[in-house]
Amino acid sequence: MQNASEAGDKPGSGTGDLSLERAPDIVEAMNAHEPDKAAALLRSLPTEKAIEVLDLPGLANTCEIIAELPSETAVALLSAVSDDRAADIFKELVEPLRTTLLNGLNPETRTVILGLLAYPERSAGSIMTTEFVSVPSTWTIAEVLHHIRMVERTRETVYSIFVVDPVTKTLIHAVPLRRLISGDPHANVLTAAPARKPLMIAPEADRMEAARLISRYDLLAVAVVDGPGHILGIVTVDDVIDAIVQESTEDAQKFGGMEAIDEPYLRISFGEMIRKRAGWLCALFLSEMLTATAMQSYQSELEKAIVLTLFIPLIMSSGGNSGSQATSLLIRSLALHEVRLRDWWRVAARELPTGITLGSILGAIGIVRITLWQTLGLFDYGPHWELVALTVGAALVGIVTFGSLSGSMLPFILKRIGFDPASASAPFVATLVDVTGLVIYFGVAAVILRGTLL
Amino acid sequence: MQNASEAGDKPGSGTGDLSLERAPDIVEAMNAHEPDKAAALLRSLPTEKAIEVLDLPGLANTCEIIAELPSETAVALLSAVSDDRAADIFKELVEPLRTTLLNGLNPETRTVILGLLAYPERSAGSIMTTEFVSVPSTWTIAEVLHHIRMVERTRETVYSIFVVDPVTKTLIHAVPLRRLISGDPHANVLTAAPARKPLMIAPEADRMEAARLISRYDLLAVAVVDGPGHILGIVTVDDVIDAIVQESTEDAQKFGGMEAIDEPYLRISFGEMIRKRAGWLCALFLSEMLTATAMQSYQSELEKAIVLTLFIPLIMSSGGNSGSQATSLLIRSLALHEVRLRDWWRVAARELPTGITLGSILGAIGIVRITLWQTLGLFDYGPHWELVALTVGAALVGIVTFGSLSGSMLPFILKRIGFDPASASAPFVATLVDVTGLVIYFGVAAVILRGTLL
Numbered sequence: 001m002q003n004a005s006e007a008g009d010k011p012g013s014g015t016g017d018l019s020l021e022r023a024p025d026i027v028e029a030m031n032a033h034e035p036d037k038a039a040a041l042l043r044s045l046p047t048e049k050a051i052e053v054l055d056l057p058g059l060a061n062t063c064e065i066i067a068e069l070p071s072e073t074a075v076a077l078l079s080a081v082s083d084d085r086a087a088d089i090f091k092e093l094v095e096p097l098r099t100t101l102l103n104g105l106n107p108e109t110r111t112v113i114l115g116l117l118a119y120p121e122r123s124a125g126s127i128m129t130t131e132f133v134s135v136p137s138t139w140t141i142a143e144v145l146h147h148i149r150m151v152e153r154t155r156e157t158v159y160s161i162f163v164v165d166p167v168t169k170t171l172i173h174a175v176p177l178r179r180l181i182s183g184d185p186h187a188n189v190l191t192a193a194p195a196r197k198p199l200m201i202a203p204e205a206d207r208m209e210a211a212r213l214i215s216r217y218d219l220l221a222v223a224v225v226d227g228p229g230h231i232l233g234i235v236t237v238d239d240v241i242d243a244i245v246q247e248s249t250e251d252a253q254k255f256g257g258m259e260a261i262d263e264p265y266l267r268i269s270f271g272e273m274i275r276k277r278a279g280w281l282c283a284l285f286l287s288e289m290l291t292a293t294a295m296q297s298y299q300s301e302l303e304k305a306i307v308l309t310l311f312i313p314l315i316m317s318s319g320g321n322s323g324s325q326a327t328s329l330l331i332r333s334l335a336l337h338e339v340r341l342r343d344w345w346r347v348a349a350r351e352l353p354t355g356i357t358l359g360s361i362l363g364a365i366g367i368v369r370i371t372l373w374q375t376l377g378l379f380d381y382g383p384h385w386e387l388v389a390l391t392v393g394a395a396l397v398g399i400v401t402f403g404s405l406s407g408s409m410l411p412f413i414l415k416r417i418g419f420d421p422a423s424a425s426a427p428f429v430a431t432l433v434d435v436t437g438l439v440i441y442f443g444v445a446a447v448i449l450r451g452t453l454l
Numbered sequence: 455m456q457n458a459s460e461a462g463d464k465p466g467s468g469t470g471d472l473s474l475e476r477a478p479d480i481v482e483a484m485n486a487h488e489p490d491k492a493a494a495l496l497r498s499l500p501t502e503k504a505i506e507v508l509d510l511p512g513l514a515n516t517c518e519i520i521a522e523l524p525s526e527t528a529v530a531l532l533s534a535v536s537d538d539r540a541a542d543i544f545k546e547l548v549e550p551l552r553t554t555l556l557n558g559l560n561p562e563t564r565t566v567i568l569g570l571l572a573y574p575e576r577s578a579g580s581i582m583t584t585e586f587v588s589v590p591s592t593w594t595i596a597e598v599l600h601h602i603r604m605v606e607r608t609r610e611t612v613y614s615i616f617v618v619d620p621v622t623k624t625l626i627h628a629v630p631l632r633r634l635i636s637g638d639p640h641a642n643v644l645t646a647a648p649a650r651k652p653l654m655i656a657p658e659a660d661r662m663e664a665a666r667l668i669s670r671y672d673l674l675a676v677a678v679v680d681g682p683g684h685i686l687g688i689v690t691v692d693d694v695i696d697a698i699v700q701e702s703t704e705d706a707q708k709f710g711g712m713e714a715i716d717e718p719y720l721r722i723s724f725g726e727m728i729r730k731r732a733g734w735l736c737a738l739f740l741s742e743m744l745t746a747t748a749m750q751s752y753q754s755e756l757e758k759a760i761v762l763t764l765f766i767p768l769i770m771s772s773g774g775n776s777g778s779q780a781t782s783l784l785i786r787s788l789a790l791h792e793v794r795l796r797d798w799w800r801v802a803a804r805e806l807p808t809g810i811t812l813g814s815i816l817g818a819i820g821i822v823r824i825t826l827w828q829t830l831g832l833f834d835y836g837p838h839w840e841l842v843a844l845t846v847g848a849a850l851v852g853i854v855t856f857g858s859l860s861g862s863m864l865p866f867i868l869k870r871i872g873f874d875p876a877s878a879s880a881p882f883v884a885t886l887v888d889v890t891g892l893v894i895y896f897g898v899a900a901v902i903l904r905g906t907l908l
Contacts, residue, residue, distance in 0.1 A: 318739055327710060
């Protein structure tokens with residue numbers, strides 16, 4: 001047996017008959033082809049399988065594939081996939097195809113999809129499905145179970161049943177199916193309901209808020225309700241996993257110092273790749289130009305004590321590295337709500353001694369290095385080498401402390417002024433620390449080397 | 455209504471009666487206290503609630519809390535929580551308490567827990583639960599449903615029912631509960647089974663393999679089976695979400711250039727924080743010392759053309775930034791299996807033109823900057839300023855290209871030699887590129903400035 005036996009199979013391997021494969025494996029096979037070939041593959045599948053395939057968000061070039069299909073086939077498939085997925089597809093479709101296909105849908109489906117399209121991107125509303133089971137609170141358990149049997153095939157999940165007030169239609173309770181099947185069939189559905197009110201979320205809430213609720217309370221679905229408390233849809237655990245993975249990927253890319261890309265690496269176009277990377281790279285380059293300006297203003301010091309230039313890369317990179325550590329720690333802590341905005345001073349109070357300690361460790365290593373090279377005769381740092389070593393050591397303490405402090409505070413500042421803390425990338429912090437690092441280094445040098453080298 | 459109405463409540467707010475709260479909120483309240491106070495809180499809860507609370511992995515200082523409890527209470531609670539959670543707790547307990555409590559368990563539970571403890575950390579086996587529903591393939595749907603009603607309370611999930619061969623006991627099928635309840639009660643359970651064999655995973659497989667299966671195939675649980683095909687346990691979707699979030703956090707911290715910490719920022723001790731950060735920081739510092747060595751070897755060039763030093767930080771950081779972009783892209787792509795090890799040359803073939811393009815953009819900006827400052831009289835780069843500008847521009851093309859290429863290849867190399875690609879942190883790449891960046895810069899300078907400045 002392989003580690004993940006079935007999933008280890010290559011898609012399409014063996015039989016060669018795609019209709020026997022699982023839908024995610026067909027998607028992988030289709031993704032390896034151009035849209036026209038993929039569309040032909042899709043048409044060759046039995047309708048039910050084709051719907052399953054189109055329902056998966058992992059399918060690449062969905063819009064191009066749809067465009068290749070006869071429009072009645074496209075309308076039939078789009079009507080059959082889950083409505084949240086259909087809305088996602090319509091979001092990407094270009095005119096005039098979009099309007100043509102929308103008009104082909106039956107009015108009810110069209111209304112639902114247009115409703116979903118109206119929610120802001122990344123909101124709970126944008127990833128919710130309207131295909132859930134809801135029953136009036138007057139029903140018995142037997143009636144609910146009968147209803148579930150009738151609608152099971154058209155619902156994304158039947159494991160959470162949402163009980164609404166028969167008059168006001170507001171959400172009263174969420175009953176897990178497992179409780180229903182062990183309940184007394186003749187009893188009212190509410191007898192199987194848990195003691196607490198169901199958790200709910202507004203459609204405008206961030207989808208990660210839904211993810212947090214589902215993961216914190218180990219739910220299979222969370223209800224999306226409007227102001228008066230009517231249930232509009234549900235966000236299910238599988239949508240939430242996709243959202244978590246996508247957000248982690250975007251955060252990782254942003255932390256690497258680029259704009260997030262929404263397609264796999266090998267599928268993104270060259271132009272798109274340059275656009276996503278050049279923006280930040282240029283912004284960082286322009287900021288980093290301040291180092292050249294700073295160096296220019298220290299030109300006379302540099303000419304007098306060229307030995308100082310030898311340690312510039314070493315010292316600057318140490319500040320950037322300690323800043324990068326602190327930033328990555330705090331971005332994640334903020335994302336996981338382990339740390340709140342108001343905790344900034346507690347974080348600063350931790351980073352200050354941490355930075356001083358780490359800086360002292362590096363400073364000590366730096367002094368030992370210079371002393372060793374000098375005494376072993378590997379390099380001559382001049383007659384005042386002890387003072388040079390002291391300058392490097394002291395500058396390291398200052399720069400690493402500044403790096404840790406500013407690296408940890410940057411995510412707070414970005415969040416406070418309404419930006420994504422994840423934009424505080426490692427290169428961003430490094431650039432921020434580099435200029436200050438030079439100023440600290442030459443400042444320390446001015447104090448320690450005054451009257452000798454400077 | 456708030457965005458996430460109920461979850462927005464502060465834990466313990468309002469009533470002040472913890473037993474009325476949801477378990478995750480009680481955990482949050484307990485986490486704010488020292489272990490002795492938290493243990494007192496736990497004992498004040500109704501037993502059923504206390505079990506629910508202890509069952510949550512988010513509870514801090516679990517072992518210290520257990521140690522504060524009378525041992526019969528501790529044994530009772532540990533027997534009642536899910537066995538995968540109990541195993542996690544026993545993993546952390548110190549002797550002699552661990553043995554005392556283990557001996558207090560009934561022999562059956564002890565065997566199960568010792569079995570779970572034997573699986574390697576981060577394996578599918580280590581996060582699986584043995585509390586699942588399995589039935590022989592000879593049963594009817596009615597028999598299965600009756601069985602589920604009997605055992606429902608003691609099973610982590612009843613939404614996937616695992617059908618085993620009555621003789622060999624090997625896993626034959628996984629039947630979703632939703633299919634069962636719409637099936638004919640008198641028919642055999644296998645009539646409700648899907649056409650395909652269930653997905654399975656070996657207990658030694660990485661837990662992220664289980665996460666990938668669950669997320670790819672939208673499962674609620676995946677079966678963990680031994681070599682001959684006996685089902686040992688199941689990994690459920692909620693355990694997988696926890697694993698995904700934890701791995702993303704660790705990867706983010708590693709990418710920031712430190713060891714992953716397994717506790718929230720504000721809860722980790724000062725000594726632990728220094729240990730997790732100092733190691734990588736020192737390693738990077740020692741490697742970065744090569745820049746000092748490189749600079750020393752260019753000392754004569756530096757003395758002749760001090761103007762070159764002005765751009766060292768600017769040029770080196772650009773290489774690091776482009777490397778950091780490429781590394782963050784590829785770490786994620788490898789983690790998500792969008793890119794395989796064998797795709798390395800396709801990646802290199804993309805990064806080479808990408809790096810050249812990005813480098814040319816930065817190089818052009820650099821040349822414009824120097825030209826502007828010189829012609830506007832802001833700074834005098836000397837009589838050969840055009841050649842200096844050309845040196846900076848050409849060096850940027852080379853360094854950004856090298857940064858993109860090496861940043862993208864580093865995760866492949868680490869993975870190939872058996873390390874975690876996520877260890878290719880932004881500071882690691884920056885350090886790698888810095889030394890080479892200096893060599894490229896002075897190499898380009900030697901060619902362009904020979905006979906003039908050098």
